[in-house]
Amino acid sequence: MEQAFLGVDVGGTGVKAGVFDSRGRALGFGHGVYSPSLNVDGRVEIPIGDIRAATRGAVRAAVRKSGAKIAAVAVASQGQTFVTLDRNDNPLHPAVIWYDSRAISQAAAMAKAIEADSSAGRRADVSPISTAPKILWFREHCPELMAGAARYLLLPDYFSYLLTGEAVTDPNTAGSTGLCDPGSGAYWPPALRAAGVDVSQVARIVRAGEKAGLLTEKGAEEWGLEPGTAYVSGTNDQYAGALGAGNCREGIFTETTGTCLAIVTLRAGLPSPMPRGILGGNYPISRFKFALVYSKTAGVVLDWFRKEFFPGLDYPALCAAAAASPAGCRGVTLLPHFDGTVSPVPNRAARGAFCNLTLANTRGDMCRAVFESLSFSFRENAELLEANGFAAGSIRSIGGGAKSDFWLQMKADVTGRPIERPAVTEAAVLGAAMLAAAGCGAYSSIEDASRSLYACGAVFKPDPALKPAYDDAFSRYLDFKSRIYRDG
Numbered sequence: 301m302e303q304a305f306l307g308v309d310v311g312g313t314g315v316k317a318g319v320f321d322s323r324g325r326a327l328g329f330g331h332g333v334y335s336p337s338l339n340v341d342g343r344v345e346i347p348i349g350d351i352r353a354a355t356r357g358a359v360r361a362a363v364r365k366s367g368a369k370i371a372a373v374a375v376a377s378q379g380q381t382f383v384t385l386d387r388n389d390n391p392l393h394p395a396v397i398w399y400d401s402r403a404i405s406q407a408a409a410m411a412k413a414i415e416a417d418s419s420a421g422r423r424a425d426v427s428p429i430s431t432a433p434k435i436l437w438f439r440e441h442c443p444e445l446m447a448g449a450a451r452y453l454l455l456p457d458y459f460s461y462l463l464t465g466e467a468v469t470d471p472n473t474a475g476s477t478g479l480c481d482p483g484s485g486a487y488w489p490p491a492l493r494a495a496g497v498d499v500s501q502v503a504r505i506v507r508a509g510e511k512a513g514l515l516t517e518k519g520a521e522e523w524g525l526e527p528g529t530a531y532v533s534g535t536n537d538q539y540a541g542a543l544g545a546g547n548c549r550e551g552i553f554t555e556t557t558g559t560c561l562a563i564v565t566l567r568a569g570l571p572s573p574m575p576r577g578i579l580g581g582n583y584p585i586s587r588f589k590f591a592l593v594y595s596k597t598a599g600v601v602l603d604w605f606r607k608e609f610f611p612g613l614d615y616p617a618l619c620a621a622a623a624a625s626p627a628g629c630r631g632v633t634l635l636p637h638f639d640g641t642v643s644p645v646p647n648r649a650a651r652g653a654f655c656n657l658t659l660a661n662t663r664g665d666m667c668r669a670v671f672e673s674l675s676f677s678f679r680e681n682a683e684l685l686e687a688n689g690f691a692a693g694s695i696r697s698i699g700g701g702a703k704s705d706f707w708l709q710m711k712a713d714v715t716g717r718p719i720e721r722p723a724v725t726e727a728a729v730l731g732a733a734m735l736a737a738a739g740c741g742a743y744s745s746i747e748d749a750s751r752s753l754y755a756c757g758a759v760f761k762p763d764p765a766l767k768p769a770y771d772d773a774f775s776r777y778l779d780f781k782s783r784i785y786r787d788g
Contacts, residue, residue: 303742304368306525307544307733309537309726310355310377310455312336312397312559313603317358318729319366322742324753326724327368330361337394342401345394348383351455352462360524372511372530372736373463373523376540376728377455379476382431384438386448393445395455396434398476399560399596399639401648403433410436410478413494424491428648430478432495439496450501452477456534457503460512463519464531467503468512471582472536474505485582508535508584509735509746532739535584537728538562538592541698544727544734546754548585548747551693553685554727555678555711555719557701561598563681565591565690575688577643584735585747591690593643593681598674599700601636601652605670609663619706622668627713627769629665631656633776634673635784644684647785655780671707672770675714676777682715696720698727705760712760714770723757 304327308317314333320326332354336346363370380398383391407428414424426433431454439446453467454477461467471485479495479502481488487499506512512533520527534540542554542564549566556562566588570580574591583590606618613621638652654666686692695717701707702725712719724730734749743749 302368303371303740304366305733305736305742306359306363306370306373307540307729307731307736308355308359308373308375308459309540309728309732310351310375310459311537312378312399312600315351315355315358316726316729317355317362318724318726318733319362319368319370320730320733320753321368322737324724324730324755328362328365329726329729330358330365332358336397344397344400346397348391348395348458351395355459356522363524370525370529371742372532372740373515373525374532374534374732374736374739375456375459376534376537376732377473379454379473379536380429380431382434382452382454382477383458384435384446384449385451385453387450392449393438393442398429400434401428401639403437404428404648406433406436406440410491410494414490417490417493419490426478430476432478432491432497435495435497452497452501453503460503460531462522463515464513465516465519466513468506468533469503470508470533470535470584471505472508472539472584474503475581476536477502482581506533508533508539509738511739530736530740532736534732534735538564539584539590540731540735541728542590542731543584543746543750544724544729544731544754545696545698545722546750547696548750550588551691553682553692553695555682555695555697556699557598557674557678557697557707558699559598559600560594560596561674561677561681562592562594563678563685565685565692567591567690571688577645577684578688585745585750591685593684595637595674595677595681596640596642597636597638597652598677601638601674602670604638605667609666615704618667619704621664622671623706625662625664625668627766628773629669629672630661631658631776632661632665632669633773633780634666634669635777635781636670636673636677641785643681645785650785653780653784655784656776671710672714672773673777674701675707675711676774678711679715679774680778692717694718694720696722698722698725708760709763712762713766714774716762716767718762719760720756721758721760723755725757
């Protein structure tokens with residue numbers, strides 16, 4: 301029987317699993333959903349049991365549909381999201397989702413503690429969305445509960461622990477904890493001390509695409525696999541998606557519209573310091589560095605709008621409602637930054653706003669404004685990269701947003717650039733499977749797997765006739781941003 305590889309993408313509102321053969325053909329897919337609880341104080345949580353059950357169901361469905369023997373598995377997931385386990389492996393709180401913003405004061409306190417550490421030797425920049433400040437928040441607000449903390453695990457760490465008995469993670473995911481040295485990628489003692497975390501309480505770091513263990517009998521039973529199946533270290537979902545979209549050379553932008561909107565591109569070296577609004581670091585293909593820009597709220601805004609304004613309507617019908625309004629939405633503009641901005645200009649205080657509404661506007665205009673605003677966010681972030689020397693020879697769109705022909709055509713029209721949709725739009729699932737394939741020797745390298753298994757599905761070319769309307773609407777979007785947000 302031919303080898304098959306399982307890729308799993310554990311996202312912010314659901315999980316996807318896919319089985320692929322050595323030529324990249326999809327043999328079976330599975331899906332599971334869960335819902336985050338959103339609180340006005342910035343807390344965002346999901347019971348870890350919900351994530352575990354949805355993942356179990358998605359994987360079992362994909363494997364059952366494939367009828368294949370799985371040679372290796374890898375997991376891609378969001379960074380920062382974590383759960384604390386006690387000594388009996390019971391969760392002490394729900395999983396805290398990456399865009400949870402409760403720990404602003406704890407992040408500032410942690411940065412001061414690191415800078416006061418005589419061994420640190422440099423200024424510390426601790427993001428409040430990273431894991432460590434949220435650990436401090438729990439310790440401050442729930443001291444008795446956290447006294448029993450034995451492990452702090454991000455989602456890939458949690459699943460590796462569940463499946464193999466050992467918590468392992470990749471450098472990119474570990475870096476999102478706020479506990480690592482940005483230069484070496486290793487856990488950094490000053491950060492560990494500032495967070496009150498012992499290195500024995502966090503996952504072992506293993507390079508993406510390296511075999512990290514074997515499934516135990518208990519772990520194999522969890523996912524319906526065979527004991528001894530190889531577990532390969534995965535990576536962050538954005539980089540897994542880039543791999544799955546064939547982003548293995550310079551000059552490719554991979555755009556993901558999922559919960560958030562992100563663009564990843566590669567270069568052999570990065571500027572120092574990085575330009576404002578652009579993040580960068582090591583990529584699973586070691587000869588490249590990645591540059592990343594993102595907007596925290598994208599698909600989640602569309603989900604909110606559908607639930608509040610078009611309850612019961614499915615997404616194809618939502619696209620049809622938007623298509624009934626002309627380009628430019630008859631003047632309606634949405635600022636889709638419901639939880640702050642990161643790129644192009646960081647602004648934690650930014651919030652969403654519908655602007656320029658009149659009594660003549662309709663729900664359809666507002667609906668189209670959601671799609672257009674996220675397309676404008678894509679355009680301004682792509683232009684930020686290009687203005688800083690990252691050329692876009694091609695743009696590939698992945699994630700849930702890439703399933704909509706209507707939306708991809710809009711993105712092509714808004715940017716004036718062709719947009720390529722991969723044959724597999726769930727590219728993070730394929731990217732994880734690529735890592736699994738490389739990790740068990742089916743390909744000579746991660747780069748070889750990415751290049752060999754990628755296939756183009758469709759290309760959406762811009763309509764020049766719509767350029768004036770979209771340029772005018774984009775200018776209006778930027779004008780409202782500058783007047784309301786006042787540059788962070």
